[in-house]
Amino acid sequence: EAEVAQSPRYKITEKSQAVAFWCDPISGHATLYWYRQILGQGPELLVQFQDESVVDDSQLPKDRFSAERLKGVDSTLKIQPAELGDSAMYLCASSLGPSGEETQYFGPGTRLLVL
Amino acid sequence: GENVEQHPSTLSVQEGDSAVIKCTYSDSASNYFPWYKQELGKGPQLIIDIRSNVGEKKDQRIAVTLNKTAKHFSLHITETQPEDSAVYFCAASKQKLVFGTGTRLLVSP
Numbered sequence: 001e002a003e004v005a006q007s008p009r010y011k012i013t014e015k016s017q018a019v020a021f022w023c024d025p026i027s028g029h030a031t032l033y034w035y036r037q038i039l040g041q042g043p044e045l046l047v048q049f050q051d052e053s054v055v056d057d058s059q060l061p062k063d064r065f066s067a068e069r070l071k072g073v074d075s076t077l078k079i080q081p082a083e084l085g086d087s088a089m090y091l092c093a094s095s096l097g098p099s100g101e102e103t104q105y106f107g108p109g110t111r112l113l114v115l
Numbered sequence: 116g117e118n119v120e121q122h123p124s125t126l127s128v129q130e131g132d133s134a135v136i137k138c139t140y141s142d143s144a145s146n147y148f149p150w151y152k153q154e155l156g157k158g159p160q161l162i163i164d165i166r167s168n169v170g171e172k173k174d175q176r177i178a179v180t181l182n183k184t185a186k187h188f189s190l191h192i193t194e195t196q197p198e199d200s201a202v203y204f205c206a207a208s209k210q211k212l213v214f215g216t217g218t219r220l221l222v223s224p
Contacts, residue, residue, distance in 0.1 A: 042206070
């Protein structure tokens, strides 16, 4: 069964350092999402891509976060500089299309700890 | 924007009992309502979903009901098993998924 791949699974960094997370969606899925999940809460959308284009980044803290999906396949989410409040699980998901009714499939996540 | 509330936050049941988790949403234009199960250290996994033109959907021991007038939907798990223990999230979507705060279900043998 096809799965969304993410790496690394765990990342510990010090505040003010730069971190990057990678996601490879299910083959053929045109839409890719990055979510942030704070402990004890549900995932919150950070950015949505349709192919290589950003569809929604309204909740992405653009002063420190950036995301790209250059060839419309895999994607990278970067934080620079990291802050203590960025400690969370970062989840990647993909779906066949951008409709709000499309099933989203999630990867295992990257757990970030900022010291 | 959409707001989703989920209750209870924790639920403990004995193996074989039924479990019910309830969610309410605020945007009447939302038309897709998935439920996800998240095990420790893993990403959320879709277990069932329902669309606004359907009132109820069932898949073996899991069922979901939707009341669009009252803007609430519920997850029902029958004959619970220890492996059902996890955190369950409801979500509502018009153009993007908005998640509830989660319910930690513990099924004791």
